[in-house]
Amino acid sequence: MEAFFDLEKRKLQLEKAKLEQNELAEFNAMEDIKRIEAMQRLRELDEDVCPPAWDSSTGWIEISIAKHYTFNLAFPDGKFGTEKLERRVKATGISCLRRERHWKFGSFRVVYLLKLASKRRVAKSFILPRGKEMDWQDAMATARQYCLAKEFASRFEKSVKEKQPESSLKMKYVTSDVLELSSGEYLSTEECLGRDFNESDGDFVKWNNNADWFLDEEGEVDPYPQALSHFSFTESKHVYLLTDVQGWRPKTCQYILTDPALHTNDRQPGLKRIPGNSDHGYKGMQNFFAAHRCNAICKLLGLDKDHTPKPQTAVPR
Structure with a gap:
């Protein structure tokens, strides 16, 4: 019901933008409408089984991967705001297995489980792909946020322990990579964590x-x-x-x-x-x-x- 009212709200915004000849507002409203409609379609589909069927021989599809990227930050002058996101191609021309059914979804991304080599991962892609260039930009933005967050968490833990050597604080962010699929789509992948997995x-x-x-x-x-x-x-x-x-x-x-x-x-x-x-x-x-x-x-x-x-x-x- 909430999604229905949200969709109706966006449709009213679209009509208003058309009347005002506001092309940017019209484009944004149309994109929101498409995204909400995609969410509604996902809501009608069955989610993947829980607990995860990692050892099942069925329910998987093979995905072709053009490039597997990993990332880290470099600080040429030691200052935040001028840091450089460095990417490394870990592998090319490989494949992985992804579950046919989605695991979860949110307002912008849908989550699937996949097996990459011997590793179990969660993979996130956009509910509404916006083209290779914009999806790549968003994938880089996600990688940058993870790298910055890891840096802050590491420095925070170190600073607390310098003040309190007896502290048992451990704080870390999960590892996040990006897969460029042969189809042109991008997947951000992370470690599987939480009660559903462990x-x-x-x-x-x-x-x-x-x-x-x-x-x-x-x-x-x-x-x-x-x-x-x-x-x-x-x-x-x-x-x-x-x-x-x-x-x-x-x-x-x-x-x-x-x-x-x-x-x-x-x-x-x-x-x-x-x-x-x-x-x-x-x-x-x-x-x-x-x-x-x-x-x-x-x-x-x-x-x-x-x-x-x-x-x-x-x-x-």
């Missing part, structure tokens, strides 16, 4: 989003994910803010994270937002800090002494 990983938890929400369980807020976001802002000298901190907590102070989002300080000269829908720029930073309250870990690292964006400083865009 009971000891525990349930999926979302600690904050890319706006002003954070998980508050009857007055209890996990300090580490919130402090990680604040740390990324200070560590990058206000270039980035890592948000959408989510994943699994197998044990106390142990975090396995996935699907990061970042806001880029587009007020600084030469900085542009990361392509896609999740980077809300300086305004996104303002929204986060409007709700953020520094906790014990923020104070341990001295983050509470750093300048933070104030909502009233917003500049109309």
